[in-house]
Amino acid sequence: MHTRNTKCLMICRSASFLLVFIALFSVFPLHLLPCFLAGFIMYEIILALTVLVEYLVKAQVARWVSIMFLSILLILLIVVTASKLIGFLLHDCQNLAGFDATASNLLRDAQRTLSPLITRYLPLNIDELKNQLINWLHENLVMQTFSRNAAHTVATMLIGVVLGAMISLQSNGKQKLHTTPLQDALLDRLTVLSEAFHNVIFAQIHVSLCNTLLTGCFLFGILPIFELHLPFSKTIVMLTFFTGLLPIIGNLISNTVIFLIGLSISLEAGLISLTYLIIVHKLEYFINAHIFSGRIHAKTWEILLAMLVFESTFGITGVIAAPIYYAYLKAELRKYDLI
Structure with missing residues (x-):
């Protein structure tokens, strides 16, 4: 009987290694690394924050308080980031003269100080830089790919955050039955x-x-x-x-x-x-x-x-x-x- 139990444990351990191995390396072809990282980071932050919150409230609700606090913080971060981006698009992008002047000075100084072997690959001015950038984006369809990848990354990260919070609620230190x-x-x-x-x-x-x-x-x-x-x-x-x-x-x-x-x-x-x-x-x-x-x-x-x-x-x-x-x-x- 003891030998049978030992053999069963070894089989289960080997199966667990195989399953974790498959899961970890499936992250790459499925493009789920942002979800993986976001979930683990959320999980770790909740556990660390719960330890501090337990000094103020009961242990049973400390984790819920931590999750609510992080959720509010995440929403505020998204709102602030969106407002800053909108402000940049509505105001800063309307007057790019300062940026163009700075970029032109940098390009002009680079042409004067760097070796000709390097400067031959650099644009002469800001207009040429813009043209090269637009042509490169048009040829490679980078914006479409970037937008699609960015949306996928944000969505998977949010899902990972939710999963990390849910898993942290399950691992509350209580005895697990069956x-x-x-x-x-x-x-x-x-x-x-x-x-x-x-x-x-x-x-x-x-x-x-x-x-x-x-x-x-x-x-x-x-x-x-x-x-x-x-x-x-x-x-x-x-x-x-x-x-x-x-x-x-x-x-x-x-x-x-x-x-x-x-x-x-x-x-x-x-x-x-x-x-x-x-x-x-x-x-x-x-x-x-x-x-x-x-x-x-x-x-x-x-x-x-x-x-x-x-x-x-x-x-x-x-x-x-x-x-x-x-x-x-x-x-x-x-x-x-x-x-």
């Missing part, structure tokens, strides 16, 4: 996946905050010492934080933007930016390695290798999912003392 061995095995897999997701996301937020702080010090502290001021500094800081949420490549994107903008101002600004970014990149390498090794016990080269494999297999979505999947794999292997 569970089967397969259910228990699946819950074990999902628990490990949730912990891996939690560790990766919060580790990457810490990394992004460090990158943003160092970038802010450079833009608002070091460059003014040399009497240099980069345009769009606040936008660059925001870009650094949001791109920093993408492991490794996010930092490269923000650094490239800073270097190109600095080079468009003057060769001196470009060299100062490049020198600082090289020094900071070495510092960030150790900071990032320390944060990730403490959270998911993975070295930077391991994460980079996983991202390269996933990018070649699944594209840009694979780059985003690779750290989470890799952290989950290592967590499962450690759980059974395989590594």
Whole structure:
């Protein structure tokens, strides 16, 4: 009897691994990664917020209070974003002279300071830039594809948010009755996946905050010492934080933007930016390695290798999912003392 129970548990565990494996890799062809991420983020936020709310209200209603608060916050965020976008379209887009002048100056400075090998591929003025952009959009039908993908992404993210809230209500710590061995095995897999997701996301937020702080010090502290001021500094800081949420490549994107903008101002600004970014990149390498090794016990080269494999297999979505999947794999292997 004991042997039969042990065999049943092993079969259920193997089946749970297979089902989770199929579900995780079905995310890519079904384009459900935004839903996956939004659901897990909502779930984690509700759990963290519930702990704080329980100090004020009874534990039974703390999770409902957390969900209501996040729902109101999400609605306000959508309303504010929509109003800002409408305001930009109705007011800022009516007077683009300032933007055109700034862009023209940047293009003119780039033509003067950059190598001819680079400037031959750059537009001469803002009108040529607009024409190239319109022709490219027309040839590739980018706007139609972008609109369709954006609508799908927003819809799946909202569905993921709802699912994350619903699942958080089910996992309220109460004793679960009439569970089967397969259910228990699946819950074990999902628990490990949730912990891996939690560790990766919060580790990457810490990394992004460090990158943003160092970038802010450079833009608002070091460059003014040399009497240099980069345009769009606040936008660059925001870009650094949001791109920093993408492991490794996010930092490269923000650094490239800073270097190109600095080079468009003057060769001196470009060299100062490049020198600082090289020094900071070495510092960030150790900071990032320390944060990730403490959270998911993975070295930077391991994460980079996983991202390269996933990018070649699944594209840009694979780059985003690779750290989470890799952290989950290592967590499962450690759980059974395989590594």
